[in-house]
Amino acid sequence: MLEIKFIRENPELISNAIQQKNEKACLDTILQLDESKRKLQFEYDNLRAEQNRCSKEIPILKKTGQNEKPLLAKLGNLAEQLKDISSNLNTITKKLDDELLKVPNIPLDIVPVGGESENQIIRYSGEKKEFSFTPRDHIELAELNELLDFKRSGKISGSGFAIYTGQGALLERALINFMLDYHIARHGYEEISLPILVNRKAMTGTGQLPKLEDDMYLVEQDDFFLVPTAEVSVTNYFMDEILNNGDLPRKFVSYSPCFRREAGSYGKDTRGLQRLHQFNKVEMVRLVHPDQSFIALEQMINDAEDILQALGLHYRVVRLATGDLSFASAITYDLEVWAPGIGKYLEISSISNFVDFQSRRANIRFRDSDDKVKYVHTLNGSGLATPRTFIALIETYQRSDGSYDIPDVLKRYIDATKYQKL
Template sequence: MLDIKFIRNNIELVRQAISNKNEKADLDKLLEIDEQRRQLQFEFDYLKAHQNSVSALIAQKKKTGENIENELKAMTKTAEEIKALSAQLSIVNGELEKLLLTIPNIPQEDVPVGKDESANKIIKIWGEPKQFSFTPKDHLELAIQNKLLDLPRGAKISGSGFPLYTGEGARIERALINFMLEFHLQKHNYTELMAPVIVNRKTMTGTGQLPKLEEDMYRIEKDDLFLIPTAEVPVTNIFADEVLSYKDLPQKFVAYTPCFRREAGSYGKETKGLQRLHQFNKVELVHFTEPEKSAEALEQILSDAEDILQAFNLHYRVVALCTGDLSFASQKTYDLEVWAPGTGKYLEVSSVSTFGEFQARRANIRYKDKTGKVKHLHTLNGSGVATPRLLIAIWETYQQEDGTIKLPAVLDPFLGITI
């Protein structure tokens, strides 16, 4: 959430950000409601000051035995006016809050301006695409041949987009999750969390999924609870409504969770095999930091996620997203896209984002700096990484001519294999 004072003082910047992010927030309505609120607040404060003044006068007259009948009548009228103004303020504040939740975050100055992914910028390429002496199969062919997936039965159980991993496929998935968790714990000094995967509306609103993305979420209507789309949601909210000390920062957490997304807007997009799912597994990295250190933290999370791909010796590229491809809450995002040789294209396996104080304001996460001043801290996160497309890249990169898969040796300890 943006500070209303910031919006008021940077109207054209905010208006441009709304346009550049392809959002439809009603900034004029917001400013109109804000002006109403400020006028009501002025009147309320004036009457409260008057009430206090008359109360002091009544107390003084009581001491001297003077008649206070007129003052008491005036106080009754003022109290009624204050009550009415308070009710109006409550309504207007609620309207303002709802409108503020529709205003997207401001992209950082170095984010490319563009309407869609065609304006994204490739900023780094690592490794080379693997060359084969045969025509490589795609992951679905490999999975069927090696009995790693049973998508028809997964669809029978739950519906399309809910994969059923079988035999070695299930073991490899579990090994990947454990490998990534231990990698980030031992090499990158994260603290592990095992977070809830069902959260309340306040928590989903805190990270910016609500109200904008409610149709993409799986909701338990009876309890008004949501299945999480990413561990970012519960992990970011662990400090909601708390004030940390600068001595507690930075905080770095890693968490594995299953993730659930309805993908309401994915019609027509590539959904073959594991490419786009309603349920998938992901290891998430979340940072809480002081504002002046958030730029460094963004590069660190990116590097941490890259290390996973490099550990598997997978060819990938880093893409800086343009304004039109940024999420509602993001100030700046890098995507990691790994090369899948059988599929013949790059697949996103991680998004690494900084949010500034946007999420911290929504979730009311603050810290006390060295001077004792209470401020909103900065939040960042990144996939470290999601498993489905990582599996695609691994299976397709390490396939043999006969269709078997020789998995990277770094997974051996997690598969119970000894050499």
Template sequence: MLDLKFIRSNPELVSTAVKNKNEKCDISALLELDEKKRKLQFDFDQLRAEQKKVSAEIPVLKKAKKDTTAIMADMKLIADKLKDINTELTETGNTLDALLMTVPNIPHPAVPLGGEENNKFIREWGTKKEFDFAPLDQMELTERNELLDLKRAAKMSGSGFVIYQGKGAELERALINFFLDFQVRKNGYTELWTPYMVNRTAMTGTGQLPKLEDDMYRIEEDDMFLIPTAEASVTNYYADEILAAGDLPKLFTAFSPCFRREAGSYGKDTRGLQRVHQFNKVEMVRFVHPDDSEAVLEEMVNNAEAILQALGLHYRVVMLASGDLSFASSKTYDLEVWAPGTGKYLEVSSISNFVDFQARRANIRFRDKDDKVKFVHTLNGSGLATPRSFIALIETWQNADGTITIPEALRPYLQNRAIL
């Protein structure tokens, strides 16, 4: 969330940001509530101070054998009044908090305005692969090599679920292991295995809630959510903690399946592995000093790029426009990998700087060198998500006979085979 004091002194700036992000929330209503709350708080404090003062005198008077019935009767009135004020104060505070939770993060000044069409091309690596035969797409390749069974997955779970089988399962497992090893051995992250279900507080901390409640799978009975990304469990690792000055930065990587209802996106790029309800992803998360987050974002993009390069996959880097940014992000780069059979660039990684937005919500702080307690900056990004990496890989490395060559980097994970 944003700092209430910041909103107070920059209401126009915040309102503009809300609009640029295509979000809806009433900043002036929020500020009115804020003022109301402060007024109530002031009244409460005054009255409460008096109550405390008199209450402290009562035992003294009693000890001196003075009659306190009159004073106690007066105090009863004050106590009642305090209760009333407190009720209103609590209600106002709750409403204010709820409203504050719907205010999105402010896009970084470098972020282009507008929707997806205004995403900014940053750079690309490699070129679109040329074939001397007509390349097949993921559907044909997975079918020919019997890598997936979508029909049977649908039987038990519905559309949008996947069964990897045989060599497909091996490839999926190899990718996950390769990604994890890469993050740990080459990029310097510490590996975590975290819960795949988290509670409401955690989901609010990272900013999935309240906005994305309908996009997540919820376990009603326990009010838990299946994580749509490991970000939810990894970022909450330090929730409600104050880290020591020397603790930063912290770099974590975690594998997790990701569960997304994808409500409202039916029929949109849903072929095969393109958009599924459950997929595998290796996530990178960093907790850093506020001074470092801008540079670290670039580093993390490089971390993810290095993996695509190792797999010999052509990709481009784009910076998301304000309207395409997620609720909590201030700046996001997407990595889009080229899938030659499908003929499209597919998003395989989204890397974001949340600055202090998540840290405020999840209450993640550190003690700076000046001894002041401050919010850390959090960043995260996929490194990488498997389904589209899988598509790009098999489409890029396919052979004329329909087989798939395994890129060098991945061979140690597949018994050093050259062909899948």
């Protein structure tokens, strides 16, 4: 959420942002509502002040035995006027707030303007692996090794759901554990495990609502949403709180299932594990002092990259253009991992700085060293999503006979001898 005062004073900036992000917030409506609201507010405040003053005199009149009836009559009148005005004020405030929630965050200056084609490749890490044979894709590999069951998931859920079987399930679990352990031990994150069913307020806090309601799974009976990412639960963990300066930064890593309806993207990348309604992800979230968020962003990109490097996967870092930025993001870098079987780079991590956009919505503040209460900056990034990691992994580590290898860092997580001791 942007501050109304800021919007009022920087209308071009706002309308540019709305345009660049293809949002449908209406700036004119906002400015108009804002003005009416302030006018009404002023009127209300003045009448209310009058009312407060007069009301204070009632007990004095009574005490000194004077007639309070005339004043009471006047106050009765005032009360009625106030009722009218305040109901108008409520209506207009509600309208304004609804509209404000639709205003996207403003992209930073260094974000390229334009659509997907304007995304900038910042760097590559490693190289595409060369094979002496034609590499198979993960679907074929999974079939050969019985890692996934694409046929039966349709029976119990529908299309867009994955079943990991046997070694596949073990490998996925190994990935999750490896990522969590790595971020905790090497990057200093605290692990946290939170509800994946959250309320409307939380979903609004991080900016999924109101815009993306159709893309979220809603449990109507309780008005709960299934989180599309752990970002929602983690970031809102401090909703409506004022932290001490010393509490910052907070760095969380959280594993969770993620749920996305993917409304409107039917038929796109539907093969295999590429695009699912439910998948697992290890997410990094940071709450930091405003002065630190850009350093934090760089660090988080590195944190996510470290996982890919440790797994020996080739990837590239991409700076997203304005049109590709999410609603709440000020700047986002994607990590795209190379999947040699499919022959594509797959978006595997999205790392964003939201500056104070989410913290305003979720009302997460801190007391700075100057004793002023300010909004924290929030950031998050996948570290990483498992399905596409899984894809890249088995496609990269496949052998000519259709079997696959496992990078060393994962071996301790899936070494069968470890289980014999149990």
